[in-house]
Amino acid sequence: MGRFGRSRVSAGLDIGSGFVKIVVIDHSKPEPEIVQIATSPLVPDAIVEGEIMDPVLVADTVRALAEGAGIKKMDVVAAVGGHDVIVKRIPMDRMAEEEASQVIRWEAEQHVPFDMESVQLDFQILDPDGDGPQMSVLLVAAKRELIENRLALLADAGLGPTVIDVDAFALHNAFERNYPEAMQGLVALVNIGHETTNLNLLADGVPVLVRDVPFGSRRLREALQREQGLTAEQAESVIQGKDTSVDVHAFVGDRVDELAVGIERAVAFVVSQTGLSLLGRVYVCGGGARVPGMVDALGSRLGVRAEVANPVQRIAVRPEVLEGLALDEFAPMLMLPVGLALRLPR
Ligand SMILES: Nc1ncnc2c1ncn2[C@@H]1O[C@H](COP(=O)(O)OP(=O)(O)OP(=O)(O)O)[C@@H](O)[C@H]1O
Ligand SMILES: [Mg+2]
Structure with a gap:
């Protein structure tokens, strides 16, 4: 209390x-x-x-x-x-937060493909202590x-x-x-859920790109059902590491490409925009992090150290x-x- x-x-x-x-x-x-x-x-x-x-x-x-x-x-x-929420890093003329809140709607119009009338906005100044003529703002439109x-x-x-x-x-x-030790360099936080993977790229701890990739344990389960003729229950139990009759590591290794490509594209975009160096490390969470072999497969495919977060x-x-x-x-x-x-x- x-x-x-x-x-x-x-x-x-x-x-x-x-x-x-x-x-x-x-x-x-x-x-x-x-x-x-x-x-x-x-x-x-x-x-x-x-x-x-x-x-x-x-x-x-x-x-x-x-x-x-x-x-x-x-x-x-x-x-x-x-898809009904957009999170985007945008440049704006440097100004105080108060002032920014007055003009954010106008700024957002140029960056958000939604009808402004039906949108709720929020924002955060990413470099409030900077002194250049421009500042970097994380814009959210839902x-x-x-x-x-x-x-x-x-x-x-x-x-x-x-x-x-x-x-x-x-x-x-x-x-x-x-x-706190991950707030340096370029790192990826990868939350692999049932349907969706939420990807957050952080540069020195600042979120520089947020993107959803259509990948999750459901896809893995459905692929197992299709390819190996398993029932949904059997396939789910393979994915959860409870049924070991299928080589889940090999299966995951084959499938992880779909996710790795999404991460690579996002990293390439950030690197081209910011000139930052390459991806340093990947942190994986969500139910997907518990699928046997997933974290290692992702790390080796991307060629970086990957660990469970x-x-x-x-x-x-x-x-x-x-x-x-x-x-x-x-x-x-x-x-x-x-x-x-x-x-x-x-
Ligand atoms: N040992 C496990 N126990 C339970 N679920 C597991 C296990 N291993 C893998 N999974 C998978 O993790 C999924 C749940 O993960 P998570 O809770 O991150 O997803 P979610 O948040 O519900 O999905 P989304 O965010 O995509 O809507 C389950 O549907 C299951 O397929
Ligand atoms: Mg989730």
Whole structure:
């Protein structure tokens, strides 16, 4: 309990197409502490290509999980991402933040292919201490409808006050706290989910490119079903490393190209734009980081060191949380909800 008995706790809610995840962080002590983790698989196809196909079902899943975790009255931070959200680094004449907020809509018109009337904007000055005539701004434009629909879904799930963040920012947030040593040179944070891989390229800790690549464990599962005649359940169990009747390492090695090409293109773009040196290291999280052989295959294909990124590497976890949860195994899937819960309640 913090000031005037108000709880200083935030719940980060990640509605993934494979798993819904909640992480609760207590901010009342000098260092944040994870006090709860809850996850639930989502019914297949409830979310397809980032779109919530069955809002009632998704709201029910979120409600059940939130009730079980006792977070109904907490401040909840959820995220949006995907094609209806654009995150772009743009140059602007140097000015104070206040002044920038007056002209950002006009600037955005030149960079965002959405109708400005239906868009919600946010921005961050990436080099506030710079002194050149130009500054670098990270612009976010999200379709208003997406945010409204998400808020409506969360209200249907019975949740309390809600903040909507952008998934790329939350991933960055959690990564930065856990890997201060990665805030140098050009590095990639690669969150391989069920349907989508979120790619964040960081140059000296500053996000320089954010992009989604259509790659995930679902594709792997479907390819296994097709190529090896497995059922969905069998294929999923191969991907999770539980069924070893198929050489999953070889299979992953063949498939990782689809993702590696997406990363290489993004890196080439950043290198050409910024003149930065080549990619130094790759950090992998999401369920894809748990697929046997994935991290090594990606590293060797890209020719850089790759490692699993653990979002609780440098965050305290209350011991009760570890009862009944194999956190070591599950942790890579929690980068996004940890980043969301790191936001302080207002
Ligand atoms: N050991 C494992 N246990 C559970 N899931 C695993 C395991 N190994 C791999 N996976 C895969 O990870 C997926 C979930 O990963 P994650 O939670 O990162 O995805 P998501 O956030 O739900 O998806 P997206 O962000 O693409 O919508 C599962 O659908 C599963 O296929
Ligand atoms: Mg995800």
